[in-house]
Amino acid sequence: MELLQNFSQIVIETPVDKIIGQIRDLITSGQLKPGDKLPSERKLCERLGVGRTHLRDALRKLEFYGILKTLPQSGTVVAGMGLPALEGLITDMLKLQGNDFKSLVETRVILETNIAQLAAENRSDEDLFEIENALNAHQRRLQEDGYAVEEDLLFHLKIAEASKNSVLNSLMLIITPDIMQYFKKHDVCGSGRAELAVEQHQVILQHISDKNPDKAGESIREHLSDISEYVKTLKNGTMLDGNGSLTTT
Template sequence: MKEKYLNTFKEIILEKPVDKIIQQIKELISSGQLKPGDKLPSERALSELLGVGRSHVRDAIRKLEFYGILKTLPQSGTVVAGLGITALEGLITDVLQMEGRDFYALVETRVLLETNAARFAALRRSDDDIVAISNSLSDYEKAVSSGGDSVEYDLLFHLKIAEASKNPVLKSLMLIITPDILTHFKKNNVCAGNRPVSALEEHYKILDHIKKKNSEKAAESMRSHLQEILNFSTNENPLEKNNGKRK
């Protein structure tokens, strides 16, 4: 008898601080308290007002800037973009509803960005870049050896490669999309088991190609390295499931 009630339960989704900040900004825009051209308080002031860390405020602002909802002007601070309220509301709703196929799109975009980051890094890297990438890889290896959480060190390794690409826009895009991907991976324990060890070997292969300035092999190794997370996100994508596709 009890089983008939099982389907009535719904998963409780805990909102992230970044999403709550974005939601508050949407409400202020909808109510007319924030209008296009209005200036937002500083990161520090917003952090104190909202009772959250500055990193959460910074991530929310960065995400809203990426979608053109906010823009930061030199010596003027962050302001609401000069779009109509209806357009702004629609954009913010899109930002807050990135689930399912949108997660697949995030991962697919990450693969595109990082493949090219590795290619450009091999072509443009300096000796200092090699040192920075190597140091981040050593930190990752220590985390893997200790059996601790190595996800953040993994991200740092990839960001150092993006820096070596000498394309600041590419790095900025990675900083925008990667936190959501990592949150999803941690929630679903994607990087468990022996995956960090095999990833470490793949990292050394990528670094070796960048050292040797072999751009195509660096790009190919990065694409191969990210294939597993692309496969995981494919399984998470409703459209891929419905169409019976597998990449």
Template sequence: MKLNGLEKIEKLPEDKENVEEVIISKIRELIVSKHLEPGDRLPAERDLAERFGVSRNQLRQAIQKLEFYGLVKKYPQSGTRISNIGVTALNGMMSDILQLQNPDFKSLVETRIILEKNAVRLAATRRTESQIHQIKKAHEAYSEKAIQGLDAIEEDLMFHIKLAEASNNSVINSLMLIITPEIIAHFVKNKICDKEENFLLIKEHQAIVDAIEEKNADKAVASLNDHFKELYKYCNKQ
């Protein structure tokens, strides 16, 4: 295998997303320089991590992102291979992925709103009893912390992810998993919520839960719109 183009990354960024970006850039360089070509098997995880000077976990995360976008594929008996779609297409798609690493916040929010409106509409008609139970549990976990004025980012994230899961649409669910964590973390980090606002958010969550439990799609979307009012306002200030 043509591996003489592999060079160690001299200084890794501190941010996890930036590390992934650097690793993807390095793999892209190997493809553009023809040290790796469509259909080639990637070097062993340990070897590639050592040559790049990154941890195996960091490398794994970057490769998982490439796999999600279909640029590499894992095969049970022959490891991970570069997708056989041509160098020009691979180069262009990797460039697009790298540009997606740091999308503007407003675009993320707009995309999330489009996705989640469709998610709750589908959830109201498709959810199972088990899924409504999971949504309620996530809502309760969020409420317990929010009432006390505690940081509930993870609980809020889990609530919205459970809504997406209940849509029973795997693509919507996957896209929500990609964009929602960054939005919620950014929103909470840059906006101080007092207890009064926490109680309002709990009430809004409950309205969404009730609508999905009642299998009322229109009510679910309307409740979500109410919940997004503050997000709209905050986004428009950016």
């Protein structure tokens, strides 16, 4: 048994993880600095030997975390954060995939309840406009192809921005994208859940618009109740697949 403990689990990196890792290394070495512009997608794909889908997934994830940003007529650039913060954030992001998913969801419920309450108290008219635009984009995407994980995420991130709490907003940026990608991978939001989510989003928006913190927090908890129930079925990092067999999460 002691010998077995000396072995570590082998983590197989995806192309997306490898792309993110390379960007981290370039930032660490100083070859990429805040404000530097990345090469075009075509050139990056040729250099990395990957398809555009993998590259765009990596860049999109890095944008979600605020590590990269796209500027009009300028392309994709490294965000103007300090290098230690950028490096640490990317390192945490790569490790997040192996974290306990149940704990991530529980953390999300706590965060979003408080975020919704603060958004109802602090939101501006411009914030309402941004949240409503995100809701409309979510609805349009669902009508187009029936799945809108990224648009769903954007709605929640706009509420976080409206809270005017930079720490809570940053925490949302760190944990939520990986939760949403997990949902997409395992079709957690299938079976009509996406349509119900839009209706619940409308209720949340209304309470934020009415500046009713209690109702806003309550509606978020209701919105996330199915997810909370879902994670209770996960044990020791495993979940049941459609055939009732255990699969590693």
